[in-house]
Amino acid sequence: MEGKLAEYRARKRMATVKQSLYNMVTLSSQQHVGYKDGNISNSSFISHTTDDAESIESNSREDEITSPKLTPFTVTMYTLYILLWATVYAIAIHLEFGTVYLIVSILYAIWKNTxxxxxxxxxxxxxxxxxxxxxxIDGTLKAEQFEQEIRYGAGAVH
Incomplete structure (x- = not known):
């Protein structure tokens, strides 16, 4: 059992390293619960481990669901990305291609954030x-709600 747990932890560490490298290359901070290429399936592996491994797994899931924390490494990487973008933008301006570069950058940022x-x-x-x-979903204006607001006022809807 200890061997399986050690193997699981090693695979989990490797998946975390691969995911952080992927995030760094793609400028993404999104983390995935399962890592398909590394053959780590969280739900299938939990059934084979002890309560200790289940608590480790639940703790790691909670960490993955929360928002990403800014570490000095990520701040440094974002600063380097911004400096690289500004340098290439200055070169594009010098080549009289600045507007096109700015528009392409904005379109890329929009695409990356969807x-x-x-x-x-x-x-x-x-x-x-x-x-x-x-x-x-919460906050959606439905036809029934709109109709109630028209007939009875905005205070009638809760």
Whole structure:
């Protein structure tokens, strides 16, 4: 059992290293619960470990769900990325290509900040027609709510 736990920890460390390298290369701070290429499947491995391993796993899941923390390394990397972008922008301005570079940079930033991967398991869609029972997300103005506000005033809706 200890051997399996040690093997799991080694695979988990390797997956974390690979994920951090991927995040550094793609300028992303998103972390995935499962790592497909490293063959780590969190849900299938938990059933083979002891309570200690389950507590380790639940702690690591909680860490992955929380927002990323700014470490000195990430601050340094972001600073280097900004300096690199500014240097290339200055070169583009000198070559009279600055506006095009700025527009392409903005389009890249927009594309990078939209989610291009699949949604997480259990996450509901912003479009209620794709959710079970057409469940809407919080803050959505529904026709029934709008109708109640028109008839009885905004105070009638809770």
């Amino acid at each position: 989610r291009t991967g699949p949604k997480k398991q259990g996450e509901i869609s912003a479009y209620s027609v794709f959710n079970p029972n057409c469940e809407a």
